[in-house]
Amino acid sequence: MYLLKPFRKLIKAVLPAVLFGMLSGTALAQSADKFFPKSDLMPIGSYYYPEQWPHEYWARDIKKMAEVGFDFTHFGEFAWAFIEPEEGKFDFAWLDEAVELAHKNGVRVIMCTSSPTPPAWLAIKHPEILMVNELGVTMQHGSRQHISWSSPVYREYVSKMVTAVAKHYANDKRIWGWQLDNEPSHYGQYDYSPAAQESFRRWVKNKYQNIDTLNKVWGTAFWSIRYSSFDQIRIPNPKELIAQPSPHAVLDFKRFSSDEVTDFLGLQYNILRKYIQPEQWITTNLMPEHTPVDPTRMTNLDFVTYTKYLVAGYDKGIGPQGFRMGSPTSIAYANDLFRSINGTTGVMELQPGQVNWGKFNPQPMPGVVRMWIWHAFAGGNKFVCNYRFKEPLTGGEQYHYGIIGPDGVTPSTSGLEYIKVIKELKSIKPYYQPDAKMPKAYQVKQAAVIFSPDNRWEQDNQPQTYQWDYESHLMRYYGALKEFGAPVDVITEAKDFSKYPVLIAPAYELLDAKLVERWTKYVENGGHLVLTSRTGQKDRNGKLWEMKWAEPVYNLIGAKIPFYDLMPDSVQGTVKMNMKTYRWNTWGDILDPNPGTETWATYTNQFYAGRAAVINRKLGKGTVTFVGPDTHDGALEKDVLKMVYSQAGIATGNLPQGVIIEWRDGFWVGVNYGPKAYQVPIPATAKILIGSRTLNTASVVVWKE
CATH class of the missing domain: 3.40.50.880 (Class I glutamine amidotransferase (GATase) domain)
Structure with missing residues (x-):
């Protein structure tokens, strides 16, 4: 045991932190494969906001959704003001009508909790629920994600709202699954509100038990930072400090922030599970990029899905037109990370075309939206949902593409690509083999x-x-x-x-x-x-x-x-x-x-x-x-x-940068984010189902061997 000798003096200091990690939700969850028959391959759906559109459009829009070929839709994530227009008075009549319209058209529903968007009456009555940023500015009603996950008052109101929704749809078989919140991340910002300050004190007290241990771990002897009580602890905010804070305190605060949102979602999960059908799944959607949230901590949900926008001016991709396609590893990495959390994932938001919030917002390369969907399929996703079905005419997301354009009836350029992929996925279903095994030459890598x-x-x-x-x-x-x-x-x-x-x-x-x-x-x-x-x-x-x-x-x-x-x-x-x-x-x-x-x-x-x-x-x-x-x-x-x-004696391929080839459920899938065509070495005995051996830029090939 020579290896352990240098650590013997440190075991007592390290062990409590390890145990704390084990107790704070890092245990592995069971696979959620049971919710998704493999033979379905990858259903495709789209977001729809009935509350945003005139009532007379609903029937036309949802019928159009079915005609396009979408398998499911997505209701309710931003609808709290409509679900609970006055405190304690819940209105589900409008939502019931939308659910029934979807059902009549053969479209399944993902129902959401509306926790990212509290109604105005709640923010006015209880301003203590609002998030405070690093500059000490209190966020105000008028957008989303402006609340504190730590606020006990907010959690109380969220619990009441989620309970009401759960009870109302408890036995509703038209509901396929549930999404909690929406991209719970504060969009890269941290919460410094009084509620967060108090919750952080409880978190560190629970972790360290006594203040002397915290002082030792945080190195507070330096600069006379030393604390005599947990009540003296404040979140380490660089904007409040003239020099750098203790790095150990910063690390703990980031761990706390991720644990806090995990716990906030766990609160909602536990309420839903009391009422809803066991065959209905519960997830949330996260962004893989830099956020205060750690998706791997969210093992208290059935599985976790991701949001992915590749073309918004931040990722230049490969070659002179790469900014129209994004990075080849962007979707790939999200697939491989989120799928590995418990064996199951999906894409809850996939970019449908141009967006309104990017650094600049170019038109995606023709064919690339289709390629993104197939790339999601290649990575094992159980479903893909695009954001959103109709391009909005008003509100904070004008200029954000939809599957249907601003006239409400004409498919957008990317909408046509979705229609094509839906047909292509149907065309390969007859070739699905439930007993397909990963090829050994691939598996050994x-x-x-x-x-x-x-x-x-x-x-x-x-x-x-x-x-x-x-x-x-x-x-x-x-x-x-x-x-x-x-x-x-x-x-x-x-x-x-x-x-x-x-x-x-x-x-x-x-x-x-x-x-x-x-x-x-x-x-x-x-x-x-x-x-x-x-x-x-x-x-x-x-x-x-x-x-x-x-x-x-x-x-x-x-x-x-x-x-x-x-x-x-x-x-x-x-x-x-x-x-x-x-x-x-x-x-x-x-x-x-x-x-x-x-x-x-x-x-x-x-x-x-x-x-x-x-x-x-x-x-x-x-x-x-x-x-x-x-x-x-x-x-x-x-x-x-x-x-x-x-x-190691393992042969490797040598794909050009931008080309990715994956195997899933018996199908080989190739996609090309690069500037040049690639001749895919498909065996002569293979059956090409989609595309050809010449894999052009922003193109797809699917084959079986």
């Missing part, structure tokens, strides 16, 4: 990337260089795997590692002895582990180890890490591997390998030229690779992974 919100939050707060970005670093490895044609799961460390031939833990700064031991056993049993920059520097609370730099991983990687380097963006570091030179300047761990550890790459400039940059060692039946530098173009990362696969 299986990899997992460990996603850690704690590490993301910690590094967002202490990047050490403005160029560092945790998710970009992770994506360099994830993107390489997709170019290899490998199936990928994006998992948390709570998952079982043993089924993955290759396991990548990017920038795993926060860890403990137990995780290092699990990694070691994984490798000894034949796994191939890749660790990267920043790994092993701190304990779970963000404290630097009282030992050599990153020493907890030394025995595992077979090397020491004496120091790291960061450089300005105008200076390029160089690394050589297999006679090829790579450039970096964001982060570089300098490595001193032990005897028996192989050096794969060396630094070739700066004062440490000649020292190891990438190392590899055999351990038991497997291998460990450590990649010291972080590059911008990902070329080094890709080539290192190629060597790892080669060493």
Whole structure:
């Protein structure tokens, strides 16, 4: 047990945090596959807001929805003022009529709770429910997501509203499933309201039990920050402080914020489950990008779905027209992350065309909306829902595309693409085989990337260089795997590692002895582990180890890490591997390998030229690779992974950047986000169901072997 010796003094400090994580909802949920027959493949639906449109349009619109081919629709997420127009007086007559219109037209309903949009009477009567931003400004009625998840008053009113909705539709078989709230995230902002302040104090008191423990973990001896009571604790708000707050306090606040929304949704889930049918599922929809919310914590729901908008001026994609298509890894990553939480996911909001809120709002490339839907199918999604059916004429989302244009009857350009995909999905149903098995040549490439919100939050707060970005670093490895044609799961460390031939833990700064031991056993049993920059520097609370730099991983990687380097963006570091030179300047761990550890790459400039940059060692039946530098173009990362696969005896593909090929339920699916056509190596004996071997830009091919 030599591996554990450096940790013995730290066990008592680490164990409470580990136990707290186990008790705060991080246990794995059971799969929700039971809700979705595989033979349905992937039903497609669309949002509709009956309360937003004149009553005389409802019958026409929902009939049109059925004619288009939509399997389901989505009611009620922003309708609280219509469901409860006065306190305690609930009106379901209008919603009942809309549900019945859907049913008569063969359209199933996802019913929503309206918690992101309280009515004006509630905000006026109880202004204490409102969120306060980092500048101390209280959010006001007039938009959405402006409330505090921590407010006990708000939770009381939400509970009453959800109970009323649940009771009313308790035995209604026209309801397919339920969505809680809508994108609960505060859109990247944090809540500093009095209710949040009080709830945060309770959270840290529950975690640390006594104030001395908190002072020790938070390092409050420095700058005389020390607290004598939990009542003195305030949320660490950088806008209120003249210098940086304790990084340990910041990490705890981000954990708290995610736990708070998880608990808020759990409150609604428990109410619904008391009344609704067991065959009805309950989910929420989240955005995979930077938000205060950790989707992997939401194991208290049946499953979690995602929202995805790829073309809004923020993601330039690949090539000169990439801004019209988005990144090839955007949907892919969301698929692999959300599906891995409990084995089931869906796309609750998929961009239908141009939007109104982007940095700029280009027209998507013709065919790309269709490609996005097929990409969602390829990733195993149980359904896709676009936002929204009709383009709004008034309100805060003017200019946001719908499936039907502003005249209310004519399909938009993307609406026509949805109609095409619905027909295509129907055309491949006869080829579905319930006993289809993943091909062995594909399965053997299986990899997992460990996603850690704690590490993301910690590094967002202490990047050490403005160029560092945790998710970009992770994506360099994830993107390489997709170019290899490998199936990928994006998992948390709570998952079982043993089924993955290759396991990548990017920038795993926060860890403990137990995780290092699990990694070691994984490798000894034949796994191939890749660790990267920043790994092993701190304990779970963000404290630097009282030992050599990153020493907890030394025995595992077979090397020491004496120091790291960061450089300005105008200076390029160089690394050589297999006679090829790579450039970096964001982060570089300098490595001193032990005897028996192989050096794969060396630094070739700066004062440490000649020292190891990438190392590899055999351990038991497997291998460990450590990649010291972080590059911008990902070329080094890709080539290192190629060597790892080669060493493991696993063949890799070499797809061009932008092309993704996945296998799902017996179907192969290829999509192309790149600027050039690609000749897909489809076997001559295969049956092409959709498209052709020539996979053009923004195009799709589907085949069976």
